[in-house]
Amino acid sequence: MPDTIKPILCVVTSHPIRGDSGEPTGFALVELTHPLEVFEGAGIPVEIASIRGGHPPIDFFDLSDPVNARFWKDKAFRDALAHSLVLGDLDPSRYSAVFFAGGHGTMWDFTDSAAVQKIIRAIWEAGGIVSAVCHGPAALVNATLSDGSYLVAGKKLAAFTDEEEEEVKYTKVVPYLLATTLKERGALHQPAPNWTEKVVVDGRLVTGQNPASAHGVGKAVLDQLTATA
Numbered sequence: 001m002p003d004t005i006k007p008i009l010c011v012v013t014s015h016p017i018r019g020d021s022g023e024p025t026g027f028a029l030v031e032l033t034h035p036l037e038v039f040e041g042a043g044i045p046v047e048i049a050s051i052r053g054g055h056p057p058i059d060f061f062d063l064s065d066p067v068n069a070r071f072w073k074d075k076a077f078r079d080a081l082a083h084s085l086v087l088g089d090l091d092p093s094r095y096s097a098v099f100f101a102g103g104h105g106t107m108w109d110f111t112d113s114a115a116v117q118k119i120i121r122a123i124w125e126a127g128g129i130v131s132a133v134c135h136g137p138a139a140l141v142n143a144t145l146s147d148g149s150y151l152v153a154g155k156k157l158a159a160f161t162d163e164e165e166e167e168v169k170y171t172k173v174v175p176y177l178l179a180t181t182l183k184e185r186g187a188l189h190q191p192a193p194n195w196t197e198k199v200v201v202d203g204r205l206v207t208g209q210n211p212a213s214a215h216g217v218g219k220a221v222l223d224q225l226t227a228t229a
Contacts, residue, residue: 005225006096007045009119010036011087011139013105014050016057019173026057027103030211031133033071035099035218042222047095051109051116053086059103060211088115092122097221102134102160102211107174110138117143124151124204129224133208133217134160140207141181153186156202158209161191 012027032048039046050056063069071077092098098119100110110116120143124130130151132139137159143151162177171177183189191209192198198209199216204224208217 005044006094007047008039008221008225009090009095009098009123010046010048010101011098011110011116011119012048012050012056012084012101013103013109014052014054014056015105015108018104018170019108019175021173024057024059025104026059027101027105028060028134028211029058029068029072030060030062030065031101031103031136031214033065033067034214035101035133035221036071036077037067038215038218038222042226044096044222044225047085047090048080049085049087049090051087051113053084053089055082056084057105059105087113087119090119092119093126095123095128096225097129097131098123099217099221100132100136100139101214102132102136104135104170104174106135106138107176107178110136111141111175113139120151121145127204129204129206129221131206131217131221132159133214134210135178137182137207138178140187141176141178141185150185150187151205152182154188155205156188156190156200157182157205157207158190158192158198158200158213159207160210161189161194163191164194164210167194
């Protein structure tokens with residue numbers, strides 16, 4: 001069955017600094033490796049892209065996580081990461097799904113990226129799956145369909161909550177509050193208690209709240225793909 005499924009495009013941030021704080025950030029490694037484990041375990045090809053291409057900045061680099069450690073020792077993964085594709089150069093028709101990993105960096109380069117908006121619109125309108133976890137739904141904030149409507153309007157989703165942002169003390173650092181802004185776009189935000197797993201599937205939109213939700217998002221994307229393959 002995976003032979004009939006086109007690759008999944010996994011997108012990470014290229015933004016290295018957390019606002020004006022001077023603190024380094026990037027993408028959360030666990031939020032890429034855990035879905036990748038699901039996709040690769042099912043034999044579905046995966047490509048890694050970022051906004052600027054090349055080696056993206058990494059945040060939450062935790063090698064005590066066994067999945068992180070296994071991928072970090074994998075030469076093919078390290079090579080794919082070091083040479084991440086430039087998102088704007090890609091042909092959306094090549095992919096069955098797009099997945100946006102989180103990490104605070106996404107809040108600065110996903111939201112207003114024309115390449116992000118183009119890939120989401122094209123994959124969604126071709127019947128593909130759009131997915132994201134934690135701060136990855138920053139990609140959805142300004143994503144519109146061909147009729148000008150927000151993709152998230154009227155749809156149930158999960159994203160990093162304002163309460164989680166408050167707990168990590170970045171509410172004054174990030175350029176906007178993700179959950180609040182998604183709700184302003186018409187999204188039906190489905191929060192869970194801080195740091196608990198929460199995966200929401202609304203048709204072909206698959207989202208997760210936080211790092212604990214990354215594996216579940218991967219599994220939900222896989223379930224959707226295999227159901228329609």
